[in-house]
Amino acid sequence: MRRHLYLLALAIHFYFVVAIAWLDVFSLLIRGVSWFPSSLEKVWSGAGEATAAALGQSLDNSNAIRQTLTTYFHCAGIDGGYGFFAPAVPSGAKLVFELHYADGHVEYELPQVNGHAAGVRLTTLLGYIGTTDYEQLREVMIKMLAYRVWQEHPSAKTIRAVLGSISQPTASEAARGSSESYTFIGAYDFNFQPEPNASPVP
Amino acid sequence: MLRPFPDCLKKFWRAAEEFLFAPSSDVWLSILRVVLGVQIILYCLSLRRDWNEVFASTPQGFLSRDLMEGILNVHSHFVPRLGWLISIGGYLGLSEQRVLGLCWITLLIAGGALLVGLFCRAAAVLAWLLYLAAVKSGSLLTYGVDNMTTIGLFYLALAPLPDRFSIDHKLRAQRTQDRHRLGFFRRVLQLHLCVVYFFGGLLKCLGPGWWNGNSMWRALTRPPFDILPMDFILSARAWLPAIGITVWILELGYPIFIWPRRTRAIWLTSILLMHIGIGLALGLYLFASIMIGLNLAAFGPGLILDRQEIQDAT
Known part of the structure; x- marks a missing residue:
């Protein structure tokens, strides 16, 4: 009897594991970054929707079944696929802060962390900021990072954050002396100087 | 008329049970x-x-x-x-x-x-x-x-702790004395690794980047993974397509070649070397260490790490 329970649990668990992995595959194919012709994107889209439905992800966000399943996926560490650096290594993003002072001079800062491990995580964050479709969320995140820089340089009058995606040269371009270039995504101006009788809030 | 089907099912059930609850x-x-x-x-x-x-x-x-x-x-x-x-x-x-x-x-x-x-x-x-x-x-x-x-x-x-x-x-x-239960949880880990590598390999081979060396180049030169000197990578760029193809072949073939005893040693060693390479060349030390550890736990015993298990199996 106990073996039956183990097997049932295993079957359900691996159904989720494999379905989520396929969902990852379909989401990639929908983006048209594979060998397959773009005419098949509708097929992948349909397959992705069916897989999402089979995982309860087409239910309303507040639905108890969806909430339970999603909680289980996160707790078991199976909430994402396994396409690390696949099918291509994504372009990174770069965020530069221009610190403008009252006397007119400008300094430049990059987001800073203390250790290499946090640096790798910062790269993930910048990649997310560079690719998210939610402009408001992007601005909020950049504002938080800018505020942290302002705390280090409280005399700066305004901070302009310039976000760009990094375009790496190919190997043959690099052999010819080309280096990485940047594609402008957006610029954001912030003023954290406290108003009279008010404390700065990012 | 219906008898062969249940017999088939019984055979399948027995085989699955033997596989999943193999003593370990x-x-x-x-x-x-x-x-x-x-x-x-x-x-x-x-x-x-x-x-x-x-x-x-x-x-x-x-x-x-x-x-x-x-x-x-x-x-x-x-x-x-x-x-x-x-x-x-x-x-x-x-x-x-x-x-x-x-x-x-x-x-x-x-x-x-x-x-x-x-x-x-x-x-x-x-x-x-x-x-x-x-x-x-x-x-x-x-x-x-x-x-x-x-x-x-x-x-x-969830596993039957503590160990010896x-x-x-x-x-x-x-x-715990239940070697079948130990075997079951080991199978779960083994099967999960097979899923991880299969889909990792599949996703890589679906795009041109892992065939023409471009993804290898981008991985090695993208900050903060650009640990190796650019001159060294440039001098070895002719090898990048072969290395990229080897990576996804190793991953895609993992669920097939990790099980037979004849190919397990070579596949496990290759995968471990790949992760050591990722750790050293890209600076992803934590990622390399967890993948090496999970592989050693799942497929190491019975091959290189547990003589008793080898004796039991033979």
Whole structure:
């Protein structure tokens, strides 16, 4: 009897594991970054929707079944696929802060962390900021990072954050002396100087 | 008329049962426990200078924990997060910074307890919950290592602890004797690794980047993974397509070639070398160490690490 329970649990668990992995595959194919012709994107889209439905992800966000399943996926560490650096290594993003002072001079800062491990995580964050479709969320995140820089340089009058995606040269371009270039995504101006009788809030 | 079908089903059931509940020693569990203990300790130590800033809420934090937990709420309200512990700490009069510090220390101690095998079950559950909470509260700062560590901790928390090399066993003679149950949990880990590599390989071979060397080039030269000198990579660029193809062949072939005894040694060794290469060439040390550890736990015993198991099998 106990073996039956183990097997049932295993079957359900691996159904989720494999379905989520396929969902990852379909989401990639929908983006048209594979060998397959773009005419098949509708097929992948349909397959992705069916897989999402089979995982309860087409239910309303507040639905108890969806909430339970999603909680289980996160707790078991199976909430994402396994396409690390696949099918291509994504372009990174770069965020530069221009610190403008009252006397007119400008300094430049990059987001800073203390250790290499946090640096790798910062790269993930910048990649997310560079690719998210939610402009408001992007601005909020950049504002938080800018505020942290302002705390280090409280005399700066305004901070302009310039976000760009990094375009790496190919190997043959690099052999010819080309280096990485940047594609402008957006610029954001912030003023954290406290108003009279008010404390700065990012 | 219906008899052959149930017979077939019975045969399949018996074969599946034999495969999934194949008896195993607990060496794999010892390896998994030690590997995850080391992994937790390395995770804590690697973030020790950034921990409070990464997980603090506005305005002291690096990126507000409140924002990241808010994004998590879009998916589910019930996933463990550090915000819960900070709220509890608030009721007890503890500041956010103090609670975060306590979480770091507790996670480090749980990692140490796993390493030596003291209070194995409690340490495994505690490490899993705290690690999960930290990862989910910093969801925008996570990458593959966090998924793989969570998977390992999830299985460890459920597995039949303690193992024979743990202090629990030495002090209290606690040890599970059910080799079939041990075998079942080992199979779960093995099967999960097969899924991980199969889909990793499949996704890589679906795009041109892993055939023409472009993805290898981009991985090796993209900050902050650009550890190797550019001149060295340029001088070896003719090899990049072959290395890229080898990577996805190794991954895609993993579920096939890791099972037969004849090919297991070569495949496991190749995969371990690949992860050592990832660790050294890209600086992804934590990712490399968790993947090496999970592979050694899943497929190492019976091959290179457990003579008793080899004798049992032969």
